[in-house]
Amino acid sequence: MTKINLLKEKGMPLEKQVKSWHEIVKRPYNRELVDSYSRTRQILLNGIETESWFFKHSWVRMLDDLELKKVLVSIRRLEDMQQTTINWLAPHNQSVLDTTLGYEQVAVDLTAWLAQNEDDEYIKETFDFGLLEDYDHLYRYSQFAYLIEETHPDVILHNNTDVTIGRPTQFHHNCNALRIRKPYDKDKTSPKTKVNILTLISAEQQTHNFYAEHGFMYGNTDLKRLYAEICDVEEEHVTMYETLLPHNETLFEKWLIHEFTEACNYYNCYVDETDEKLKLIWEEMLSMEIEHLKIAAKSYEKYENKDPEAIIGDNVVMPCHFESQKEYVKSVLNKETNKRVDKNGTFNTVDKLDVDWNSYNIQKITGKDGVPSEQAINLSINSINRDIALADCELINNQAGLLEKSLQKDGVAPNTISVDKYKEIQKIKFEY
Numbered sequence: 568m569t570k571i572n573l574l575k576e577k578g579m580p581l582e583k584q585v586k587s588w589h590e591i592v593k594r595p596y597n598r599e600l601v602d603s604y605s606r607t608r609q610i611l612l613n614g615i616e617t618e619s620w621f622f623k624h625s626w627v628r629m630l631d632d633l634e635l636k637k638v639l640v641s642i643r644r645l646e647d648m649q650q651t652t653i654n655w656l657a658p659h660n661q662s663v664l665d666t667t668l669g670y671e672q673v674a675v676d677l678t679a680w681l682a683q684n685e686d687d688e689y690i691k692e693t694f695d696f697g698l699l700e701d702y703d704h705l706y707r708y709s710q711f712a713y714l715i716e717e718t719h720p721d722v723i724l725h726n727n728t729d730v731t732i733g734r735p736t737q738f739h740h741n742c743n744a745l746r747i748r749k750p751y752d753k754d755k756t757s758p759k760t761k762v763n764i765l766t767l768i769s770a771e772q773q774t775h776n777f778y779a780e781h782g783f784m785y786g787n788t789d790l791k792r793l794y795a796e797i798c799d800v801e802e803e804h805v806t807m808y809e810t811l812l813p814h815n816e817t818l819f820e821k822w823l824i825h826e827f828t829e830a831c832n833y834y835n836c837y838v839d840e841t842d843e844k845l846k847l848i849w850e851e852m853l854s855m856e857i858e859h860l861k862i863a864a865k866s867y868e869k870y871e872n873k874d875p876e877a878i879i880g881d882n883v884v885m886p887c888h889f890e891s892q893k894e895y896v897k898s899v900l901n902k903e904t905n906k907r908v909d910k911n912g913t914f915n916t917v918d919k920l921d922v923d924w925n926s927y928n929i930q931k932i933t934g935k936d937g938v939p940s941e942q943a944i945n946l947s948i949n950s951i952n953r954d955i956a957l958a959d960c961e962l963i964n965n966q967a968g969l970l971e972k973s974l975q976k977d978g979v980a981p982n983t984i985s986v987d988k989y990k991e992i993q994k995i996k997f998e999y
């Protein structure tokens with residue numbers, strides 16, 4: 568790949584970035600015709616904008632420098648306009664559950680891409696751990712998409728992402744302090760790793776916010792409870808990825824990394840996009856972000872008297888390439904469903920957990936009346952005699968085995984589907 572130094576590219580001047588309402592609200596894509604990975608790009612970029620907007624809000628609230636405040640509030644209003652344009656590319660007839668399947672497809676295929684492109688072993692391990700949890704969320708939500716809205720999950724996923732049991736959701740609930748990871752060393756970590764982490768934080772935070780704000784929109788208590796349960800896991804995911812960030816990165820460094828992350832994501836989406844209309848939007852947004860990046864770089868030079876390339880390097884990175892990750896996910900599934908975060912945040916297997924493991928307590932309290940994520944499968948069995956599972960026969964028939972490996976000795980909800988039940992339902996053919 569030829570080198571592209573975004574700081575040397577031409578950006579769109581700020582005064583040209585303010586748009587009319589007609590330009591801000593564009594025609595949405597078509598629910599049926601859009602490529603599943605165009606939808607994942609739209610979902611991710613929305614999260615990227617929200618993070619950039621909120622970062623500037625947090626900073627300005629703590630800032631006592633009028634000149635810098637003026638710059639930050641001007642740019643963040645543009646981030647806000649960008650966010651509206653992107654989020655509202657989703658059509659009105661894409662249901663909350665349709666969008667939810669899209670969110671979990673983002674989480675699975677994005678995390679798998681990032682894990683395979685991550686040079687730092689500790690961070691890669693963190694990504695792989697989160698991957699299997701979002702993979703299981705997709706499976707739980709797919710039951711309701713089918714049962715409540717009669718949507719075959721592949722209407723949204725286009726057969727790019729498998730739907731089977733992962734690490735069961737009821738085991739994602741931890742003492743949140745265990746999710747705290749060791750921060751990266753800001754002087755030794757590559758721009759690529761920094762962008763990868765901020766990209767994933769943005770995606771997970773957006774997923775959390777979407778569930779928090781939409782779970783109540785269904786008049787089905789089991790589904791509402793499932794949104795509440797998974798929303799809480801996304802909170803843990805934000806904690807897990809966010810704590811990889813070091814405390815000693817200055818706010819100017821953080822600003823640079825935010826604008827660089829935005830620009831890199833738009834660049835990556837622009838290169839990959841197959842929809843001509845969306846491609847033009849990503850291209851325009853990229854030119855806006857190049858200008859934000861240049862302003863952040865100038866401010867960094869002015870206030871800290873340092874070279875911005877020492878932080879972001881001199882080449883674009885590709886943080887969000889979407890392609891089917893079935894084989895990679897399967898390999899992680901076979902190795903890691905039995906992993907848990909143990910004391911001090913180290914990873915361990917279920918058979919080695921102490922009897923007084925910190926997370927048992929929260930699992931016992933939240934799951935004492937049964938967990939919604941198991942109820943989802945119970946409801947499918949009641950309705951069609953089996954679960955909704957989409958993958959090759961080998962993986963589907965391995966669900967009982969995967970469950971057996973991941974079961975804990977304690978903290979198991981009373982409504983958990985048994986290994987024997989999985990063996991029994993797997994014999995029944997799924998017909999749409």
Ligand SMILES: [Fe+2]
Pocket residue numbers: 616619645646649829856
């Ligand atoms: Fe932006």
Ligand SMILES: [Fe+2]
Pocket residue numbers: 671674700701702704774797801
């Ligand atoms: Fe998830």
Ligand SMILES: [Fe+2]
Pocket residue numbers: 674701771774800801804
């Ligand atoms: Fe997640």
Ligand SMILES: [Fe+2]
Pocket residue numbers: 619646826829856859
């Ligand atoms: Fe920006």
